[in-house]
Each structure stands twice: as structure tokens, then as C-alpha cells.
Amino acid sequence: MTTSAVHPPEERLEPARPTWPDATGHFGVFGGRFVPEALIAALDELTEAYEAMRVDPAFLAEFAALQRDYTGRPSPVTEVPRFAEHCGGARVLLKREDLNHTGSHKINNVLGQALLTKRIGKQRVIAETGAGQHGVATATAAALMGLSCTVYMGEEDTRRQALNVARMRLLGAEVIPVTTGSRTLKDAINEAFRDWVTNVETTNYVFGTVAGPHPFPAMVRDFQRVIGDEARGQVLEREGRLPDAVLACVGGGSNAIGIFTAFVPDDGVRLVGLEAGGDGVGTGRHAATITGGAPGVLHGARSYLLQDDNGQTIESHSISAGLDYPGVGPEHSYLHDIGRAEYRPVTDAEAMEAFALLCRTEGIIPAIESAHALAGAMRLGQELVAQGDGGRGGEPPLLLVNLSGRGDKDVETASRWFGLGDREHVEPGAGMDTDQQPTDGAVTSGDAVRGQDAGSQA
């Protein structure tokens, strides 16, 4: 990996673009292109247009103006001291991507890809979506730029994220529920690829995460890295130093790459990705791809994935639709293998406890995806303080958490989990067990909070 030891990190205000991937999209052994030949021409066209566009001052100016005037960037950094009381004494800063237009970090990438779509002269965009955040963002950008838009969403996800389905339709997008396979994000991606290979002459695929074939992992990273570029400057400005650790949830991994990238050269900053541990990695019902998977090929790239002995993708499980994905972006696999980032699982129960805590201590309802990063901060803060390290010169450890999205879309899932409303008529939602068990290694007092009681204890 690269180092930048010549100057102290504080002086490096404009972090460089990583030296990976190589020209053919490889992050070490990961990444590449594992797609039908029919898509290669379109991927080449996209790569060429993107390489020209990303250094074009006119594009960069247009992109920056949209981010400022439409998305509302820069997003603020908020310190959350009452929440941090549950983090062992660490201080916690949130990067507020939840405050972006459309409610998550997904808009950052989509505006870039929508501009690219116009540049290559295509009139139609397609997208896959899990939680619906990327679908909503794509539908939004399509409406803004006058593109026709089709979104593929697993039927299972259209149920647990009904609000986002309605939002997409209001924005003029066609939402197609996918009924094949596990009926979640993985199958939505398969359907989107089938659409793309059939309609590639008129259609651009606006991919939502840092996975998929080259150039998507690098391109989406470049569009998302604004999160970390901003946050690094904001933390330096307010604290005069870098955070001790940067935490983000990882499904496909776009918000995590977005906040990690600026910090990758800062060797003293730990990068921690929180994967969806579902019912617990030991149960087999989870979406912790790097923790519980093995390298293989899925959706156009080599990366870690959940697979069986026959190389079949194993269906993932998470209370969070946005993390319920059995693959992960190849750059995360690379960062893991070179030891630059670490990946940890967070169970549904841990995430929902952190979700409730942030609501009650800070008045911020996070996306359940982002709540996994919050749970990771609770555990890491306790570890660092218990070990007596992490901070500097007696200061408490400073944790920067990417709050990648807001929880409006999750209100129904959370209400069911916590048993708000009529407890006699509560049905567990997708990914939830009727008899939720306490989880090994749970946060705070050592006991995971059972679903219906989590809110009251927090």
C-alpha cells in the first residue's frame, strides 16, 4: 500500500486518488470483469467516457454545483455526546449523510452517473435497489435530468421498504418487483443485468454500490469519496487532529469506501467496516460477507462472497434491506487482505439497540443500515477505553461514524421490532425471528436487548 510519511497527515489537505485499481479494474486479485461479452462494449464505453469526464473541468463544476445546490453538501459533522456515553468514554462524531436530499449518501453517486448517462447520449437508466435508497436516488436524478428510469427491487424488499417504492413511483420511475431467487438485492442485480444486456444501446445501468464489473467499483468510489474528503477536513478543522477510527456499515460498501478513501493513506487511522451479522455469523443467517465468506465471482467481479461448496451464492439475512447482500465490493476485499481495513459483524439485535439509543439520546433516527456502524462504535469505543489506547495524550478516543442514511424508511420495521403499536398483533418482519435470542458478544452491559424491550432500556 502507499504511505505518505513525508508530511504529517494534517498537512495533506487534498488526499490523492488511490493507485488501485489497475487499468483493467483489478484491486490485487479482486475486481475485474466477469460478464457476458455482450456487455464489454458498453463497459468500455462507460470507462472511456468516465475517464474523460472525471478530469473535465466543466463536468467537475457541474457536479460540484449539483452537490452544493441540490444535495445540500457539504453535509455537517455532528458530535453526539449523549450517545457516546454508551461508547465506553470515546467521543463520537457523525458524518451526516442522512441530511442529504433523498435521505442517504446514494445521491452522491447517482448524480455523477446520471451526468455520465447524458454525456454518452443515453435516454434511459436502470438501477437495482435493496433498501430503496439507491432506487429513490436514481429516480430523483432521472426526474431532474429528464431520463426515463426503471428500478429493479426484490419482491421481499418492496414489502419491507414500501415507503421507498411509493417514493420512486411518485418520482416517475417504473418499479419492477423481482420474484426470482431470494427476491432481494442480489436477484434485483441479476434482473438489472438482464435488462441491460438486452437494451444496452439505449440504456445505462446506474449501479448503486462499489461492486460489479469495472469501471463501477472505481467510479462509484470516486463519486462517493466526497464523504471522506469533507469529513477529514471537517474533523481536522474542529479537532486539530484526525480521528482514531472511521466506522461505516458495509453491504456492497459504497458509503464505507466513500468515507474510508480519504483516510486510507493515514496509517494511524483505523478503518472499520461493520457487516450485517443478522442472527449471528455462527447461525448461518447473516450477510457478513468478508467475515463469513470466501473469495469468488459474483455480479461481474471477484470478491469475497457467501457461497457453498458448489460455488452457489448463499442467501443472506439481515434486518437491514440495504445490507442484505451476499457480496461486497472488491476494494473492501483488497483493503481487508492487505490489512488496511478491518471488518466486523454486527447482529440485528445489536444494530437495533444502537438504533434506539441514537433516537432517544440524540433525536436522530438513523437508517438501520447506519445503525450497524453505530453499534460498531459502541463496541470499539468500549474496547479502546478498556485497553487504554486509541486516544492521544490522555484524550478519549475519537470515533468518526458515517451516518449514511436516515431512518424514515425503517419506521415500520423498527415499530415491529420494538413492538410499538398493538403488541398482540405484531408480526415479525422479514429477516426477523419470532423468538429473537440474545447475541454473543453483545454491546453495552453485556446483554443484547430483546426486541420489544430495546427501546425502554435505551
Next chain:
Amino acid sequence: MSPLAHRIGAARAEGRAALVGYLPVGYPDVNTSIAAMTAMVEGGADVVEIGVPYSDPGMDGPVIQQAVEPAVRAGVGLRDVLRAVEAVAAAGAVPAVMSYWNPIERYGVERFAADLAAAGGAGAITPDLIPDEAGEWLAASEEHGLDRVFLVAPSSTDARLASTTAACRGFVYAASTMGVTGTRATVSDAAERLVVRTRAVAGDLPVCVGLGVSDGDQAAEVAAFADGVIVGTAYVRRMLDGTGADGVRALSEELAAGVRRRAGVPS
């Protein structure tokens, strides 16, 4: 000599195109699918593409997905596929494995090549593996004398047609239309243009056409300009319909007559 090129060349010597049929292993179960492949050969298929069930068949349409899903759930894997390879070879056709890349990578590329060669397989067709990513497979197939078939598409540039055909051995698979597998009312005229462009750079390598062919008339139409006619979904539909081995044999007979008839040539 490449077993696939040899068989397709023999068909050419008879003044006809070769018939290449596809069925996945494991639908409705392993033994029934292997019996259907044998029937496919008895009906006149020259080459059998033996499909490896895969959980995420991004290039396949709804019919093949429907047949493959239960096989995936039943845990059908490469060991079962190798049994099918032996059965097809015994029936007298040339067996080639058709697999998305991950099942092969998971099995181990070198081990797959060794076991496939030992079972009497001619080689493999890899729809989501392009030669650019195929270093390990190129080496293993070379070492074990296996054919390797990559795909070309109407969107392929001339440069890619040249580099892809250079990496192929046995034949090159011309995906006739932009899209996924499935039967179509008409075979796109893009197919003939693609074959002409591919031949211009392919030397002696046979060019076979797949995607969309479902009956004897379409087979005759494609046989007029291609070295081989690849039929998949129409066979799978026979299995889904429950007509099983008899339906598959009858379809082979119809298609085998088609590849001998050729469009515009009196039969």
C-alpha cells in the same frame, strides 16, 4: 485435434451444420436429466452442452432459470456434471460443460480441468468469463488438452472478435442477439452479420450460433450460414413440459433434420 472442432468438421464434410444441444444437470433430478441428454444424442445432437446449475444465471432467461433453480436447491454440483459428461460420451456425442465461472473457480480450475479430461469431456463453454480474465483456465485447458469456448456478441468490436477467437479452441460461440437465453419467433439478422464478421478473423475455427433457435425451420435458417446451431431453451421447455426424454428426442430429430435441410435448399 480438438474434439469439438473435429466433430463440427465432420458435419461440415457431410454438407451440414452441427447440432449443439443444451440441458442443465439436475432438472427434475440428476438421473432424469442425464437420461434426457442421452435421448438428445439419440435424436441426432452432435454436441451436448452440459449445463452446471448456478444460483445467479445472469445470462439466462426465465425458462432456463426455472429449470436450474431446483437443481441449485438440491445441491447438484460438478460431481454430478462429470457423471453426465461420461454418459454423453458413452452415447456417442461430444460432451462440453457449460458453466458460469464461479462453480468452476470454487471447485478449483486445475482440478476441474483434470477431472473433466478424465471423464472424457471435450472442454468448457464459459458465458461470463472473457479471455482477459481467463489466465488460469487458459493454462489448465492447455495442459489437459481441453477445448475452451468463449462468446462473441453483436456488440463486440473487430479487435475483440480477433482476440476472443484467438483464445478459443473447439469453436466460437456467436451469441446471435443482444439479450438473454430464450426462444424467439425470428432469428435476428444480426446473427448472420456477426458470423460473417467473426469468420473474417477466426481462421479455421468453427462458428456456432446460439440464442433464440427453437425449431427445425430456424435451425435450417441458421445452418445456412453457421457451422453449428446451438439450441437450449427449447430443450429445457420439453423438460418443464414434462415430455421428458421422449420430447427431447423428438426435438433433436426435428432440429437434426433442420441442420441438414438448410434454408432455401430443398430437402
